[in-house]
Amino acid sequence: MPEQRIRYAPLRDKICTPAEAAAHITDGNNLFVSGFTAGYPKLIPAELVKRAEAGEKLKVNIFAGASTGDAVDGVLARAGLVGWRRPYMSDRFMRAAINHNEIMFKDDHLSGLSAAVRAGRWGPVDVAVVEVAAVTSRGNLIPTLSVGNTPAYLKMADKIILEVSNVDPPELEGIHDIFMPEDPPWRMPIPIYRTGDRIGKPFMEVDPSRVVAVVYSQEADTCAIFSETDEAALSIAQQLLDFVRHEMKRGRLPKDLPWQSGVGDVANAVLAGFMDDDFFSEVSIYSEVLQDTVLDLIDMGRVRAASGSALTLSEKARERFFRELYRYKEKIVLRSVEISNAPEVIARLGVLAVNTALEIDIYGQVNSTHVMGSQMMNGIGGSGDFERNGAVSFMVTPSTAKNGAISAIVPMVSHVDHSEHSVDVIITEYGLVDTRNLTPRQVAEAVITRCAHPDYRELLWDYYERACRETGGHEPHLLGEVFGFHQRFLETGHMLPDPA
């Protein structure tokens, strides 16, 4: 069994227990882990917790590709072992500790992180802990279901610990395309011209002498759970597809543009919309995280190519994927996140970018990260990479949250991640506004009357009208009451003064 997975003999000598492997990690270490929703280590973090519980003083800084599972973020956050955490995370314990200022967190555009690590800007890469599906006969590494920043982490790591997964089939080999771009100033273009172009190697290169330990893992990724698509998501997806179809038919958008679609129900609904839409008979997907719907579309023969940095699947979809891997491998490419999210490639291909907002203001500024302006949700992730560089950038959100207590359309967003200059089209279940040829005032009028929930339209209109009259200017605002909606919610639990 080990022989099949570890085809480079010297690394078989490094096989040890998780506790022995974790002994290479000491207090204050920078720990760079694989993982981008999937593909994170499962065994080593728990060993650190055991040592801390036994009385050892132990705190580490955790750098991943993006979010990981409970086995990394949950386990370490609950035990209070995390100093810094970067970048994007979605674990609720980690989130709470970050918002309590107990864990240091900085939110970054995902596309730039590998380069920052190579430049030494994140400090020394003391230990890299990486889940792999196999080791090649020359000692190179086959990733599991994500790539993330792992190639850069491996390149810079002093010590490397491998978790060889016995769950992910070794036939994953060949689905990855690992290309490490050059760094400035003598940097060549990233030579991707089509969504499915393979420009690198099927493995992550590594100096095997820096591998200090190898452990076997029987643990699978925690699977994604997708809720049934609701009415709002369906309506948003339908409007979006209608809009794009219309633009393509009028010749204002070429037909062959690839799609990016963020994580979540609305994003999934957009992709699902392709299934019964013959206009989009064959689509390309140049995205960050690929979800269940991509497999469905492949099964229907509707995918030309699907590129991402990770596969996040439900349990059922993962079984299906593993069973017919040979077939899905023809369509799917997994890349490092500095390639899946490369501004250069996104702009070149002309990606249609679809991302979900927490809140959008009447002038089209978008908050993706901070609830009520102060509480970090997950992070900006790749949304800034795609929205800023896509051919058309869509920001979607249901018009309300918490059963109507929160309006997603507000006078001014309480935090800005994407400025109006980088957001083209705004969609809620009530309507769509193409802001590209509208003045800010026209955007406000359209967003209030078309996108806002009817319960909030009068309030928004009242704010806007008074701002025009009392303040005027290019983007009229009443700075004294601009966050009235938010303050009311914080005080009463509802953004409406008199909720029905």
Place this chain on the structure above:
Amino acid sequence: MPEQRIRYAPLRDKICTPAEAAAHITDGNNLFVSGFTAGYPKLIPAELVKRAEAGEKLKVNIFAGASTGDAVDGVLARAGLVGWRRPYMSDRFMRAAINHNEIMFKDDHLSGLSAAVRAGRWGPVDVAVVEVAAVTSRGNLIPTLSVGNTPAYLKMADKIILEVSNVDPPELEGIHDIFMPEDPPWRMPIPIYRTGDRIGKPFMEVDPSRVVAVVYSQEADTCAIFSETDEAALSIAQQLLDFVRHEMKRGRLPKDLPWQSGVGDVANAVLAGFMDDDFFSEVSIYSEVLQDTVLDLIDMGRVRAASGSALTLSEKARERFFRELYRYKEKIVLRSVEISNAPEVIARLGVLAVNTALEIDIYGQVNSTHVMGSQMMNGIGGSGDFERNGAVSFMVTPSTAKNGAISAIVPMVSHVDHSEHSVDVIITEYGLVDTRNLTPRQVAEAVITRCAHPDYRELLWDYYERACRETGGHEPHLLGEVFGFHQRFLETGHMLPDPA
């Protein structure tokens, strides 16, 4: 004389008076004009004003490269002839009319506009009015001191009117590099690998049959006026150069990165700082607008190459430039703005981006455009192109404006153009904060104690401390009083409650 400037004989037959040329422009036309600080038409707009004064109903939409001179924006705005104006402008009459909602204006990242025009997204290009230095023997066009979006405007124009400048020397030929990138989805990389690379033709291609009129112009661009560099600008420049030198010496930044520097005194001071700094013995400049200091640096032999979309010179510098054009042409390349500002190229070269903010908040969000949140200043211009994609992005501003009545460091900016994710280093005359490895709270503490003006530190600290205590979270804010500084200024004319 005409023969020398117009080497393509059929176009000589189109020579006419400005009034005859302007007759091709009718009410409701989309008028696409050359001009990017320099190089705008000087004669045709005035003819439209004459017609309007004589009673003709006349309104046009004005699309330029960026700002133009009084001969376009001033003349037309004062006469009330402008429907839409895009993008960036800096004329005070135009600005006032935009803020009074009399002229429609939308602010855009400059890098994407040529592509939008080619895609038909700005509507039909009814008439292009273009200043040129000469017409080649095959009917192609030599621009004057800017390129901007003109190549795309010419490609799409139904009718073209040329203003052949008799002021700009025909020897300008050869300084321009005109390359029109492909559009998605079958788009190749922009093949620039070094600041000075020439990848296109020295002229703008045009179908001469669409040239409907040619006029001669004796009018020069209004020259830039630079004020004496003040203490604050010098201090900012010095800190910036010290920081970069330090990072380069520690090996965290390669030495050969090119510089971008926005318009204005601080930007000029940064470049001037190279003059007596032997560490930066030879610099490359990959920027948008090149100013006087670039000529000074070339004279000192300190410029490897300087690339931009326009040359904005003082009267004295322009005389010098014209006199020794042969020498400056070896170092300077003028490109269209979709190349000078291309995110792909900026990221590839690893540009060090330096731009000026109107205000910066304690968490590093930046306002470049809206005074007190509502009044448009000039526009975002290329600052978003460079800040988002540069290797290191600097945002600089004097700590106060209006003799201390306005603090440039505020609890929350009243409008966001650049999010904290796209801004690396913040500098005022008091200090510098490298935000790249700091949490938002650490950024706030550093910005308040190092960058804010001493008169405002206590107020800012009081706000921040109460926000941490009363709200908490990742970026603590007190939404009810977050714009207290701005409101106080609007009410009393000063951001301090008790100005000394």
